[in-house]
Amino acid sequence: MFVQHLQWTVPMRTLSLCLLCLASFAAFSQPLVGTIRGRGADGSLTPVAGARLQWKGTQRGALTRSDGSFTIERPPENRQIDTLIVHAVGYRSDTVAVARTLHHLDHVLEADFVARPVQVEGEASSIATAEPIRTELVTRRQLEQSACCTLAESFERSSSAEVQYSDALLGAKTIRLLGLRGIYTTGLIEAIPLLRGVTSAFALDDVPGPFLDRISISKGAASVLSGYDGITGQINAEFKKPNRDVPFFANAFANQLGRAELNLTSAQQLNPELMTMVMLHGRMFQRDLDANRDGFMDMPRFGNINGVARLLWHEGDREMQLVVRPTWGNYRSGTMGVWSDGVQGYRIETTTERLDSYAKLAFNKLESPIASQIGIQLAFSAQRLTTTASTRSISAHESFALGKLIAVVEPSDALKVIYGISMLYDAPQEKLDSLARQRTERVPGIFAEATWSPSSALVATLGIRHDWHNLFGSQLTPRMHIKYAPTELITLRMSAGTGMRVPFVIADNAAAFLNNRQVILDSAILPERAFNVGGGITAIVPIGERSITIDGEFYHTRFWRQLVTDFDRSARQVAIVFADRGYANSALVQLATTVLPRLDLTVAYRLIDTYVLTGGELRLQPLVSPHRVLLSASYRTSDNVWEINPLIVWYSSGRIPTTAENPPQYQLGERFPDYVRASMQINYRPQSSPWEFYIGAENIGNVLQPVAVLAADRPASPYFDASLVWGPLDQRTVYAGVRLRLGEPFAVRGITQAGRAMLAPLCTWTLLSNLECRTLHVCRTRVHEPVISYAT
Numbered sequence: 001m002f003v004q005h006l007q008w009t010v011p012m013r014t015l016s017l018c019l020l021c022l023a024s025f026a027a028f029s030q031p032l033v034g035t036i037r038g039r040g041a042d043g044s045l046t047p048v049a050g051a052r053l054q055w056k057g058t059q060r061g062a063l064t065r066s067d068g069s070f071t072i073e074r075p076p077e078n079r080q081i082d083t084l085i086v087h088a089v090g091y092r093s094d095t096v097a098v099a100r101t102l103h104h105l106d107h108v109l110e111a112d113f114v115a116r117p118v119q120v121e122g123e124a125s126s127i128a129t130a131e132p133i134r135t136e137l138v139t140r141r142q143l144e145q146s147a148c149c150t151l152a153e154s155f156e157r158s159s160s161a162e163v164q165y166s167d168a169l170l171g172a173k174t175i176r177l178l179g180l181r182g183i184y185t186t187g188l189i190e191a192i193p194l195l196r197g198v199t200s201a202f203a204l205d206d207v208p209g210p211f212l213d214r215i216s217i218s219k220g221a222a223s224v225l226s227g228y229d230g231i232t233g234q235i236n237a238e239f240k241k242p243n244r245d246v247p248f249f250a251n252a253f254a255n256q257l258g259r260a261e262l263n264l265t266s267a268q269q270l271n272p273e274l275m276t277m278v279m280l281h282g283r284m285f286q287r288d289l290d291a292n293r294d295g296f297m298d299m300p301r302f303g304n305i306n307g308v309a310r311l312l313w314h315e316g317d318r319e320m321q322l323v324v325r326p327t328w329g330n331y332r333s334g335t336m337g338v339w340s341d342g343v344q345g346y347r348i349e350t351t352t353e354r355l356d357s358y359a360k361l362a363f364n365k366l367e368s369p370i371a372s373q374i375g376i377q378l379a380f381s382a383q384r385l386t387t388t389a390s391t392r393s394i395s396a397h398e399s400f401a402l403g404k405l406i407a408v409v410e411p412s413d414a415l416k417v418i419y420g421i422s423m424l425y426d427a428p429q430e431k432l433d434s435l436a437r438q439r440t441e442r443v444p445g446i447f448a449e450a451t452w453s454p455s456s457a458l459v460a461t462l463g464i465r466h467d468w469h470n471l472f473g474s475q476l477t478p479r480m481h482i483k484y485a486p487t488e489l490i491t492l493r494m495s496a497g498t499g500m501r502v503p504f505v506i507a508d509n510a511a512a513f514l515n516n517r518q519v520i521l522d523s524a525i526l527p528e529r530a531f532n533v534g535g536g537i538t539a540i541v542p543i544g545e546r547s548i549t550i551d552g553e554f555y556h557t558r559f560w561r562q563l564v565t566d567f568d569r570s571a572r573q574v575a576i577v578f579a580d581r582g583y584a585n586s587a588l589v590q591l592a593t594t595v596l597p598r599l600d601l602t603v604a605y606r607l608i609d610t611y612v613l614t615g616g617e618l619r620l621q622p623l624v625s626p627h628r629v630l631l632s633a634s635y636r637t638s639d640n641v642w643e644i645n646p647l648i649v650w651y652s653s654g655r656i657p658t659t660a661e662n663p664p665q666y667q668l669g670e671r672f673p674d675y676v677r678a679s680m681q682i683n684y685r686p687q688s689s690p691w692e693f694y695i696g697a698e699n700i701g702n703v704l705q706p707v708a709v710l711a712a713d714r715p716a717s718p719y720f721d722a723s724l725v726w727g728p729l730d731q732r733t734v735y736a737g738v739r740l741r742l743g744e745p746f747a748v749r750g751i752t753q754a755g756r757a758m759l760a761p762l763c764t765w766t767l768l769s770n771l772e773c774r775t776l777h778v779c780r781t782r783v784h785e786p787v788i789s790y791a792t
Helices: 002-029 507-513 753-759
Strands: 032-039 045-047 052-055 061-063 069-072 081-087 094-099 104-110 125-127 134-139 162-165 173-177 186-189 212-219 233-239 248-255 260-271 274-285 301-315 318-334 347-363 373-389 392-412 415-432 435-438 441-455 458-469 473-487 490-501 518-521 528-543 546-566 573-579 582-596 599-614 617-620 627-636 642-651 675-684 691-698 733-742 778-782 785-788
Touching: 052 069, 061 069, 081 104, 094 104, 173 233, 373 507, 392 507, 415 507, 435 518, 507 546, 507 573, 546 599, 573 599
Parallel strands: 032 104, 186 233, 518 573
Antiparallel strands: 032 045, 032 069, 052 061, 052 081, 081 094, 125 134, 134 212, 162 173, 212 233, 248 260, 248 733, 260 274, 274 301, 301 318, 318 347, 347 373, 373 392, 392 415, 415 435, 415 441, 441 458, 458 473, 473 490, 490 528, 528 546, 546 573, 546 582, 582 599, 599 617, 599 627, 627 642, 642 675, 675 691, 691 733, 778 785
């Protein structure tokens, strides 16, 4: 009996031991799954795509998917604890001790640039990978990598948008996106279309860089929520917010030529529900410079003052913002000494005045079948422009108002619908000498945009709006954006849509009148109409422990009606007339990587192939470089005390309108030469210090357009022309500046689940900050699982 019991017991013990070993082996060999997210300086968490994971001492690794998730096989060694190395561009590399019994890991990487609480993203500039609209982000870090005195100068390191002088006298700058002027891009300030109007030529200069938190550049047909314009995309500038900035910030700047600038901001919390912020800016330049020795001032004398006052209130599930922004600027140019020494000669003076204001009100977490959130936007802008150029005068003023009611509803986890109504009022009046153009627009409209995402790999946004224009009748605007990620490392996007824009015939073309040509204006005021289609691919290519992000895109814009500036009819005329055709092709290839620890490198090539109907035939757009190559780098020391940011941009040669009718001494060639523009800035941030210092140089090679003013010695002759500008007008400058931050940034009140729903409503919501926040602040791992940055 004892023997039988022993014979039964031994096999049972052996079997139990074998089962225990098999279970232990299964547990030890089970893959590790989880997510990798990155934390910005403001505390926000976003999924990190393309993060490299590798077990220490092995070649076994994996990459995170577009939603930050990963699966990695265990190393063959049967250790109790393994060491996992995690590396991602823009974040600090980390090592994690992972027990063999752990099967799920959620890990957070810290941004590689968090020396100050107010510094944001580790990446200087990136493509938003989570959403269908193709968007380039310009963060505060990039804004501080160059002098960045105004919004116009903030795009210096951007591969998508570029800024150039519109003429040799006004000092105004124009932006180009997808091969076309910025007038075809919706310019937003915190989701409100305020970078527009009769003073739009100076609108970018009227937004100080130190006021900005970040910029988003969305390419392709813009969201219908923004309106029926936005043919080539939209640019949204986000001001600093009182709930995430320091109580006091100062930035002082000066260069060796005499330009000086001062910026001050202050955020205050009056009580738990109410916060305020005031921002002040002043800059001036009062010297006569003539580096190309043509007898005309290269840069206008100027003085500019503007400010922002904002109020933020929130209580429970309600929130309100009020913003007021006045600006004033004066620019004087002309013959050398005409303003300083009383010399008799050519004088030009421009004064801009504007007052912008807007209010936003949101009601969140509504228990209604027709809307879970409702928001209201109200905006008003009054603008005035006056320009006197010798005997020619330009004047314009405008009153603009916009009201919008927006609602959000989610019928299912995979579907979100944003819909609403809008009312636009615009009354511009323009005058060029005795030629006048004026109109009054009243445009009620309805819109809806549905975002469908059955999985994390596919997001489709379909939008449509219908507007009833009192001058041009019914307007239907359909638009579409699709994002598809066939693999974890590849993202495809495409967009298509129509758009219309009512031009400011005189104000949009003020630079074209700085000459003695005969002016021909089209007698009609008609809307411009166009169709835009295009898309791109973003691929992450792992190379060893690092990766390269490759972006490629192509967009085509075709006009059915376009207002063109025609210099090709004759050297004696300039015609501002409507054409029945025209098109623009734009292509971009960009590579971004971290070459060495803390050394980021970006290389981009941009092609513009734009044809306009001038001189009776389709011709290549004049005064624009069809090819552009950008090389930018950023290196930071391990302690983040020093940062070096060089930039080199090559511009190809391009076409110049004919001047063959002029005398030989006042003729230009058919093409302008290619040129290179280089700049560099060095930042010094002492540890545990509120001070920051920077020094830099722009246009290091001192490259200048040699002849910017034709017949500069005879400004009263019919050959005088200051409107044919293709290259740099600002000579080499060396500058220095200092930034001071006092106090800690205000924490967002109630970082709880309720607080998150209150202050950052939904990824496509944006009523209180950014109408396109889904392209800027938010990455959705799934439609029902938003990961939200508290920048809003």
